[in-house]
Amino acid sequence: MSPLASGPQGPTTLRPLLTTVLDALTAGAATRDGPLPAGGPTEVAARLREALGDPFPEHGDEDALRTLVQALAAGAADPADPLCTAHLHCPPLAVATAADLAASVLNPSLDSWDQAPAASELEALVTRALAAEVYPEVHAEAGRTRSAGDALVTTGGTESNQLALLLAREHHGHTQLVCAENAHHSLRRATWLLGLPEPVTVPAPAGTMDPAALGEALTALPGPLLVAATAGTTDAGLIDPLPDIAALCETHGARLHIDAAYGGGLLFSDRHRPKLDGLARAHTVTLDLHKLGWQPIAAGLLAVRDRHDLAPLGHHADYLNADDDTEAGLPDLLGRSLRTTRRPDILKIAVTLKTLGRTGLGDLVDQVCARATEFAELIHRHPHFELHDRPTISTVLFRPADATDDTVAAVRRTLLTEGRAVLGRARLDDRLWLKATLLNPHIGADDLAALLKLVEGHTPR
Numbered sequence: 001m002s003p004l005a006s007g008p009q010g011p012t013t014l015r016p017l018l019t020t021v022l023d024a025l026t027a028g029a030a031t032r033d034g035p036l037p038a039g040g041p042t043e044v045a046a047r048l049r050e051a052l053g054d055p056f057p058e059h060g061d062e063d064a065l066r067t068l069v070q071a072l073a074a075g076a077a078d079p080a081d082p083l084c085t086a087h088l089h090c091p092p093l094a095v096a097t098a099a100d101l102a103a104s105v106l107n108p109s110l111d112s113w114d115q116a117p118a119a120s121e122l123e124a125l126v127t128r129a130l131a132a133e134v135y136p137e138v139h140a141e142a143g144r145t146r147s148a149g150d151a152l153v154t155t156g157g158t159e160s161n162q163l164a165l166l167l168a169r170e171h172h173g174h175t176q177l178v179c180a181e182n183a184h185h186s187l188r189r190a191t192w193l194l195g196l197p198e199p200v201t202v203p204a205p206a207g208t209m210d211p212a213a214l215g216e217a218l219t220a221l222p223g224p225l226l227v228a229a230t231a232g233t234t235d236a237g238l239i240d241p242l243p244d245i246a247a248l249c250e251t252h253g254a255r256l257h258i259d260a261a262y263g264g265g266l267l268f269s270d271r272h273r274p275k276l277d278g279l280a281r282a283h284t285v286t287l288d289l290h291k292l293g294w295q296p297i298a299a300g301l302l303a304v305r306d307r308h309d310l311a312p313l314g315h316h317a318d319y320l321n322a323d324d325d326t327e328a329g330l331p332d333l334l335g336r337s338l339r340t341t342r343r344p345d346i347l348k349i350a351v352t353l354k355t356l357g358r359t360g361l362g363d364l365v366d367q368v369c370a371r372a373t374e375f376a377e378l379i380h381r382h383p384h385f386e387l388h389d390r391p392t393i394s395t396v397l398f399r400p401a402d403a404t405d406d407t408v409a410a411v412r413r414t415l416l417t418e419g420r421a422v423l424g425r426a427r428l429d430d431r432l433w434l435k436a437t438l439l440n441p442h443i444g445a446d447d448l449a450a451l452l453k454l455v456e457g458h459t460p461r
Contacts, residue, residue: 028073035081038419082447086424099351154300157261160286170312172224180209232262235426237395242278265292397433405432
């Protein structure tokens with residue numbers, strides 16, 4: 001009979017399996033010469049198919065764990081490699097990953113207290129603490145009253161943004177979304193999912209929302225309105241002028257949501273936190289700790305300024321939150337998410353916050369921001385490259401000087417196919433740029449120079 005991961009024998013059963021996994025991860029990574037496998041999609045898929053064989057054989061294979069973990073590691077893009085810088089895809093902290101294993105072993109489900117007694121309390125405590133980071137003044141004034149801020153755990157920025165629009169719709173009725181051209185695609189998709197009108201889009205001429213254009217839109221449009229601003233765009237890591245936007249929303253009686261999935265991590269840094277001035281004036285804020293929080297996916301949050309705003313999420317299922325159970329003191333967890341079964345993603349977040357503390361986490365934020373500034377300076381001084389602008393967070397856009405957009409795209413694809421480097425792409429100012437998003441706090445000056453040299457060596461002249 002197959003052994004279980006939990007129970008009295010769980011640790012004994014897991015220990016040799018963990019050795020197998022760690023050995024397979026090492027062996028798989030050793031087959032790669034760079035941050036991702038060489039050969040492109042066709043060759044990578046062929047190697048994986050060969051390792052997998054029959055996905056569901058008649059009789060089991062005791063070596064499947066080693067085989068498939070090794071194959072996945074061999075075919076992975078490693079976010080800890082200094083030449084893997086394309087996306088908001090962080091290398092997770094070891095301590096957070098270890099905590100995630102414990103969450104999988106214990107397997108609490110956060111849809112009722114009797115499935116997650118300790119995990120439900122841990123989630124309540126940690127989410128309130130994170131809400132206090134977003135809304136410090138509200139939290140200080142309200143203390144632990146119902147009007148204090150709160151936060152819900154989500155699967156990431158997309159779910160958080162969808163929840164923010166849902167809460168706005170339930171609070172105001174048939175809400176009209178107003179966002180800038182730089183807004184994340186999930187916001188527009190959420191209007192479709194929720195049956196809301198097509199969003200009104202205002203210009204972002206310098207990559208950030210234009211307050212004057214927003215003011216004109218808020219004056220002309222009938223309410224109720226929801227304005228969505230961005231703190232950390234996915235293309236260049238830019239932050240909208242949050243204080244100006246918040247003031248306009250207050251003047252016109254519009255609700256404000258700020259998508260800080262990327263930039264929200266700046267809250268942990270004393271040096272960079274001022275870039276988020278105005279964040280606490282939003283009704284809802286998206287955070288995503290599998291970006292500038294170094295968590296294994298998924299680790300999203302939606303913070304709300306007033307807990308009363310979460311009331312529409314309340315839901316009754318007699319087998320999970322019967323009225324008499326709730327009256328007897330069993331916590332009602334169904335209003336904490338639109339999902340029913342939920343794993344305790346809060347554990348890895350709690351372990352990270354407790355292990356590193358504010359100073360340790362802030363240091364990681366400072367380090368990646370500093371590396372981005374160094375990389376931008378290196379590009380600026382290089383005669384064969386063009387820098388788009390100094391980084392706001394940790395994203396740097398650059399391109400080979402005098403190259404066409406087709407050349408920029410081809411260089412990126414060549415590096416991907418060869419498995420040499422993972423760079424992103426962004427279109428700003430009607431030009432295509434290579435994008436380096438630095439989320440690895442261990443990256444060094446030599447790594448940055450090597451990345452630039454690699455791009456230069458692959459650019460035809």
